[in-house]
Amino acid sequence: MFTIFKDSPMSFQRLRLWIGPLAWVIFFSWATVAAEPPNSVAYPDKGAGGKGKGADKNFVADRDTFHFLLTNHKSIQRSVKKIDNGVVTITESENPEVAQKIQEHVRAMYERLKSGKGLRYWDPLFGEVFKHGKKMKMEIVNTEKGVKVTETSDDAEVVKIIQAHADVVTQFVEKGFDEAHKEHPLPSSSSKK
Numbered sequence: 001m002f003t004i005f006k007d008s009p010m011s012f013q014r015l016r017l018w019i020g021p022l023a024w025v026i027f028f029s030w031a032t033v034a035a036e037p038p039n040s041v042a043y044p045d046k047g048a049g050g051k052g053k054g055a056d057k058n059f060v061a062d063r064d065t066f067h068f069l070l071t072n073h074k075s076i077q078r079s080v081k082k083i084d085n086g087v088v089t090i091t092e093s094e095n096p097e098v099a100q101k102i103q104e105h106v107r108a109m110y111e112r113l114k115s116g117k118g119l120r121y122w123d124p125l126f127g128e129v130f131k132h133g134k135k136m137k138m139e140i141v142n143t144e145k146g147v148k149v150t151e152t153s154d155d156a157e158v159v160k161i162i163q164a165h166a167d168v169v170t171q172f173v174e175k176g177f178d179e180a181h182k183e184h185p186l187p188s189s190s191s192k193k
């Protein structure tokens, strides 16, 4: 290799000019890949991504929405009525932007229940919610300031999961991110079917 340069010192000079920029290009390409944030799938919703059912193109948008709700939790009001086969909930906000995000969130989560593309699998209760999503019926009615949701199931064990989840949403509304960082246990008699 050096014989080339011995006979043509100009080529060696030119190569020296290229080495610096070339090194930077290689370094930046590597740094970009290495610094890429772990796929949205990884944190904080470890295991999101539909558990092997292909890329989760809605994950980032859905996460941004529930982060927005957690950030604005103080402007949300919620009531939960437990009925024999589930819950009737009303979740609203005086802030129109928050009200709209609540509506978006519930519809997005409904789609996830039906498609099985879950999230937050690191939290036992949420894993269970998505395991049984297809056995849940959700009637969503937009109110002027949010949503009224009637969520039911014919399966008594799933009813317990629905009710436990509704309590957790109430905790999210009361405590925001402080609650969202915690794990939530399965309802006591919920089997691991």
Ligand code: HEM
Binding pocket: 066, 067, 069, 070, 073, 076, 087, 089, 090, 091, 102, 105, 106, 109, 110, 113, 119, 120, 129, 136, 147, 149, 151, 162, 165, 166, 169, 172, 173, 176, 180
């Ligand atoms: C202040 C924050 C939040 C609000 C106001 C909110 C609101 C709601 C509402 C109104 C429902 C319909 C069922 C019900 O009313 O019980 C719902 C369902 C759901 N939410 Fe949220 N949510 C919040 C945070 C979160 C977070 C942080 C997650 C997960 C990362 C999440 C995941 C879900 C899922 C999976 C469902 C469908 C499961 C089911 O209803 O059984 N939510 N949410």
